[in-house]
Amino acid sequence: MTEIVLETQGLTKYYGGRLALDHLDVQIPRGCICGFVGRNGAGKTTAIKLMLGLLNPTAGSSSLLGCDSQQLTPAIRQRVGYVTEGHHLFRWMTVGRIERFQRAFFPKQWDDKFFADMIEYFGLSRKQKIKHLSNGQRAQVSLALSLAPNPELLIMDDPTLGLDAAIRRQFLEGMIELIMRQGRTILFSSHILGDVERVADRIAVIDKGVLRANCSLEQFRKAVKKVIVAFKDAPPAEVQINGLLHCRRRERDLELILVDIEDAQIAAWAHTVKADGYQIVSMNLEDQFIEYTAPENHRRLFRWEEK
């Protein structure tokens, strides 16, 4: 049986009267790399902070390595790395000083050689002050600081935000370095679907505080489909097909976004509505994500068009 290292149950958070996270149920098995994706303000940071016990939930619970997030012991925290959003470190410290500071909290597990290798790989010097580093360099220091203790579970909050393509690639390679250590688990939130596609094997999609998908990346890639159905005359006014997410109408065809539907079902439906033909269009992960989390007004527009 696969061990679950991170689990949330009905995790809910209100900020005053505003709902930020709505009954989040997630399970992350050991050894997987999970991309936690969502638009701005979707609730990713709130969810991560709740998982780490930095925020108090309004309802529900979460656990890390079997320990309740609100009662995390120093021993559990030692096994769980965290890269904060924006990589806000102590600006007055040098890279060497922040290394010494961080090492004090991991006396037995800190890997000096690994940290030195990472710093060298990123082209940083121990004498450089954090305040003189660029965003990308701070991100690199942040990653090295969280990887050097060799955590079992690494949680990263939008680690590549604001980084250019080259730095992002270096950062991801640093992550892969950890992934290569067996049995390590990573949860990272991101806006950049290319990054998720490159390293993740699992995806959790959150939209307006609600978890919309939590499956393997492969499953998600197969589940979300764009189908263009052509008609000889005007398309039918009513579209009744399982898994319909969005429907865009053009003069003689329909563009459908469908979820979790077999190709055979699409073919059967096309036959039923006497379509002239249909084509399943391939989409990259970014297109799939955008279509999957498209705002409600897409559907409203469609309803308005129907009238």
Add this chain to the structure above:
Amino acid sequence: MRFFALVRKELRECLPWMMLAVVSLLVLGGFVVWVRVLPENAYRYPFFSPGSTVSPSQLTRHSVLGGAGSVLLMISIMFGLALAVRQFWMPFFTRTWPFLIYRSVQKSTILWAKFAAGTTALLVALGPVWLGLFLYAGRPEVFALPPTLRTFWEGWFYIASGLIVYLGAVLVGLSTARWYTTRVFGLAFATLIVVTTLVQCRLSLAFVSVAVGVAVLMSQITHTFLNREF
């Protein structure tokens, strides 16, 4: 080891403010004492008019160190405020709280490390300078009216006033209430305790006042800090 790593970090962050406090007290306090060394000022005190009868207690009360005491009080209060802002307010602006809080120690250890560093900073920065001023002012060949030991202890209550203001400002910084509501409770209470301490005639009562202030503020801060979201 972890606790000391935290204390070292906090002390290093307080260091510029400590240096400023030391220099300010040395310059201003030293100036006040030096002015009284001048022969024309040596026996001139604001409350005594020429030819009036002065009791011995009045003389010791208004010793040469008396003026430096008010400087110490002002610097202590301002230093306490600065420490609270540096330790508890700044991390909200620099967004470093999550990085600091999420580590392999109890949350309370972080709080105690901050307190330890803040208190040490106050005592180390102001205590030795005050002691130095006391010893200087106590030289009989320089001053006709050397300060009494009571004046020296009063100085430590001025430093304690800075500690009270520090704790009050910490509570304000950690509070999530609105500014015009209970958020200002910390500083309002600290002001009350400082005034209560300073008006006491007996040092033992002043000590009780400080002890009550510290106990109330510390318990409030601990509760707020442990339950606060970062």
